């Protein structure tokens with residue numbers, strides 16, 4: 432498994448997808464077995480600032496590019512009876528505060544790929560789709576911005592996470608929940624007691640550590656309850 436990881440890890444994210452998108456098979460004479468979609472654009476951990484353009488750009492990176500790469504890779508994946516692995520987040524199932532743009536893009540992935548999976552099954556397209564619902568992973572990315580706002584949450588190791596992502600794709604699971612204890616617990620609570628889960632999520636955020644940023648030039652968030660804010 433060590434060698435497999437060495438081969439696959441550098442390919443995770445844009446690298447593999449761009450190879451698939453640009454080569455039209457020529458650079459992949461042996462075909463393509465697994466498409467792992469795992470890249471995101473930068474967003475902020477803060478109150479929604481009213482910047483619609485940021486959300487449009489984030490959707491382009493976090494969602495539309497996943498769709499485009501899937502379309503490009505699909506002929507090769509049908510050939511190999513391969514796997515599509517979509518890396519998402521608990522923010523795409525049970526959102527917390529201060530991540531509205533990010534959370535929106537992750538929900539979009541669930542909607543698109545879970546619908547597409549139905550179609551594959553109906554049409555006997557033997558390409559599996561695995562949606563990875565990840566909790567807080569020790570990638571170091573949250574350190575600068577988000578971690579100050581989170582309490583009591585220990586990150587899970589990225590190495591084990593990467594292995595679980597590959598394994599769940601190879602086993603053709605519909606979803607990976609990692610780390611299983613926390614993520615399964617949250618999803619169970621979401622079904623049984625969503626209000627309680629929301630309270631629990633907010634209690635894990637240190638709101639005082641999140642400073643409301645000044646709104647970007649020319650835009651503002653209408654106050655809650657104002658005309659036009661409740662569409």
Ligand SMILES: *[C@@H]1O[C@H](CO)[C@@H](O)[C@H](O)[C@H]1NC(C)=O
Nearest residue numbers: 511512513555556557558603
């Ligand atoms: C789908 O593909 C997998 C991997 O090649 C194979 O093990 C499985 O038998 C296939 N299922 C069907 C229904 O053909």
Ligand SMILES: *[C@@H]1O[C@H](CO)[C@@H](O)[C@H](O)[C@H]1NC(C)=O
Nearest residue numbers: 569571573574575578579586
């Ligand atoms: C932040 O990064 C440092 C070193 O990179 C690490 O020791 C520390 O545990 C990290 N903190 C969090 C909250 O992830």
